[in-house]
Amino acid sequence: QKEVEQDPGPLSVPEGAIVSLNCTYSNSAFQYFMWYRQYSRKGPELLMYTYSSGNKEDGRFTAQVDKSSKYISLFIRDSQPSDSATYLCATQGAGGFKTIFGAGTRLFVKA
Amino acid sequence: GAGVSQSPSNKVTEKGKDVELRCDPISGHTALYWYRQSLGQGLEFLIYFQGNSAPDKSGLPSDRFSAERTGGSVSTLTIQRTQQEDSAVYLCASSSSGRVGEQFFGPGTRLTVL
Numbered sequence: 001q002k003e004v005e006q007d008p009g010p011l012s013v014p015e016g017a018i019v020s021l022n023c024t025y026s027n028s029a030f031q032y033f034m035w036y037r038q039y040s041r042k043g044p045e046l047l048m049y050t051y052s053s054g055n056k057e058d059g060r061f062t063a064q065v066d067k068s069s070k071y072i073s074l075f076i077r078d079s080q081p082s083d084s085a086t087y088l089c090a091t092q093g094a095g096g097f098k099t100i101f102g103a104g105t106r107l108f109v110k111a
Numbered sequence: 112g113a114g115v116s117q118s119p120s121n122k123v124t125e126k127g128k129d130v131e132l133r134c135d136p137i138s139g140h141t142a143l144y145w146y147r148q149s150l151g152q153g154l155e156f157l158i159y160f161q162g163n164s165a166p167d168k169s170g171l172p173s174d175r176f177s178a179e180r181t182g183g184s185v186s187t188l189t190i191q192r193t194q195q196e197d198s199a200v201y202l203c204a205s206s207s208s209g210r211v212g213e214q215f216f217g218p219g220t221r222l223t224v225l
Binding site: 004006034039041042043044046049051088090097098100101102103104 | 114118142144146152153154155156159161167169170189202204206213215217218219
């Protein structure tokens with residue numbers, strides 16, 4: 001079993017839709033949770049970063065962590081064609097910097 | 112300011128040859144990571160450097176892989192006796208030790224082993 005599981009998709013939605021991206025993880029020691037966005041042939045860039053359980057909002061993006069169920073979510077409101085990319089969830093333990101990434105979900109937003 | 116840079120951007124080599132991939136992190140960043148991304152796969156952690164501490168090499172897939180970081184800055188990932196399964200994009204990232212979680216990635220080196 002992978003430490004972080006993520007459905008690779010692809011996920012295709014119409015412009016303006018609400019997008020829900022999800023990951024599960026197995027190690028309860030993970031404390032930091034991140035979402036990265038990766039455009040084709042580019043390196044990933046950090047979108048959202050949360051510590052422990054709870055919600056964090058940044059513009060059209062909301063990251064949600066439920067440590068009791070080991071579930072991580074990213075919601076995108078009013079999705080735009082420019083949101084078309086691969087979204088990777090990632091986790092880190094409290095004591096170290098080793099980062100475990102999910103496989104990434106490929107998102108297509110159709111105009 | 113300058114971001115993370117990697118060279119070469121593309122590398123084609125023959126099976127059995129050695130290759131060196133270079134990463135220039137953001138100036139002042141003490142942490143440096145190497146990852147491998149195969150088609151349809153997520154980022155596979157390879158190795159992590161933090162300041163002068165011993166690197167975390169737990170992700171290196173075999174003893175053909177090694178990495179060094181000179182002077183706390185530039186890093187080189189070396190793959191000896193390359194195999195076709197080594198074909199992937201190799202990504203480098205750096206971070207400031209004060210911001211756990213936030214890593215800045217380079218554009219990657221696309222390695223193709225024929």
